[in-house]
Amino acid sequence: MPAKKTRNAPKPSLRRMPRYLRCLQRMAKERPEWVSCTHIAEQLDLDPTLVRKDLAMTGITGRPKTGYLLAELVEAIEHFVGWDTPEDAFLIGAGNMGAALLGFGGFQRHGLNIVTGFDIDPGKVGTKIHGKEILHIDQFVDMARRMHVEIGIIACGVASAQQVADTMVEGGIRAIWNFAPIKLQIPENVIIEYEDLSATLAVLSRKLASRRQLDAEAPVCGNDL
Amino acid sequence: MPAKKTRNAPKPSLRRMPRYLRCLQRMAKERPEWVSCTHIAEQLDLDPTLVRKDLAMTGITGRPKTGYLLAELVEAIEHFVGWDTPEDAFLIGAGNMGAALLGFGGFQRHGLNIVTGFDIDPGKVGTKIHGKEILHIDQFVDMARRMHVEIGIIACGVASAQQVADTMVEGGIRAIWNFAPIKLQIPENVIIEYEDLSATLAVLSRKLASRRQLDAEAPVCGNDL
Secondary structure: OOOOOOOOOOHHHHHHHHHHHHHHHHHHHOOEEOOOOOHHHHHHHOOOOHHHHHHHHOOOOOOOOOOEHHHHHHHHHHHHHHHOOOOEEEEOOOHHHHHHHHHHOOOOOOEEEEEEEEOOOOOOOOOEOOOEEEEEEHHHHHHHHOOOEEEEEEEOHHHHHHHHHHHHHHHOOOEEEEEOOOOOOOOOOOOOEEEOOOHHHHHHHHHHHHHHHHHHHHOOOOOOO | OOOOOOOOOOOHHHHHHHHHHHHHHHHOOOOEEEOHHHHHHHOOOEEEEEEEEHHHOOOOOOOOOOOOEEHHHOOOOOOOOOOOOEEEEEEEOHHHHHHHHOOOOOHOOEEEEEEEEEEEEOOOOOOEEOOOEEEOOOOOOHHHHHHHOOOEOOOOOOOHHHHHHHHHOOOOOOOEEOOOOOOOOOOOOEEEEEHHHHHHHHHHHHHHHHHHHEEEOOOOOOOOO
């Protein structure tokens, strides 16, 4: 696999990588050896030039008019995103969202294996959720250090999120996926990505509001006929 | 409230609106009458010019050197995003993700009220999840039409997502929030937004992979001292 040096790939490009992978996995069922940017772009309703640029970031080089070897492209994307070696993760906050994340099998296809959940609720500690043990948060630092777990998922409420983040940093977590809608203070050498469901909801709500406004303004022109 | 005509607000701006709202709600606790772009920008670690542009989209006009009346700004953003009037939504797919969404109280602050869940699993139909009734999917079209519900949330698996989307369209749903990682075919007049958790995971994984590569390449220079 070519060691690609592109370190600061733009976020929108990175965010499209799973879509490319899923598209290629669907295509693979029909067993084509080669795939082209144009074909991928058509499938995903994207601009072919954009697809070409995105895929080039992975370090793969296509052949003019032929495209890429499908298997090689899948491998290149997975390697680029870091999904070629499965990675263990710890989750803190075994409430509704936490339980959903613990039970979501799809992450394993994306190189992520949420091995254990942590909480402070005595009703949850010691139980299993979707087959994953729930331990007391007091065990987090020690376990994360011993198991060299470097990805932490914050699924607790806003009120305790900062404290949970501090615990993760103390445990040696290097990358935090935060589902609590609050900006957290973490050291510069720790990576953090925010998952903000309300952001998508804002886009959806606004579009619906605009559509209604347009409808209200449009002249009635016998649509019922 | 001024009727702002900006219909095609850029998605990144729309996605930032909930962060502005949360920031203002935190600020409100200290009861300031006025807030400035600079102050909001500092709090959220954003560029003040960007904040000014985003807020201008809501139709509000600030006063030079003083900023905005906090209460007016909150109202303007909520109106702009369409969160000033609570909106009912139906959810299809009461599995892990669906249950998490049904139980997440936070959406109500964002104008969304998930009133009922639908599924085909006889073990779920007729039960309640987080106090919300789970009905059979066969009742969806009739109920959505009768109750004029226009927002639908797809929380089922990939395999049934297209069929679920078709059911929503038949029931008169105008805006779909899709959590199934698959591109859906829907009529042009129906709005759809995709929530793709693997996209954020790709960004996080890639950043961690890059960081490790950098660490591996960095000369050892007595960091232990």
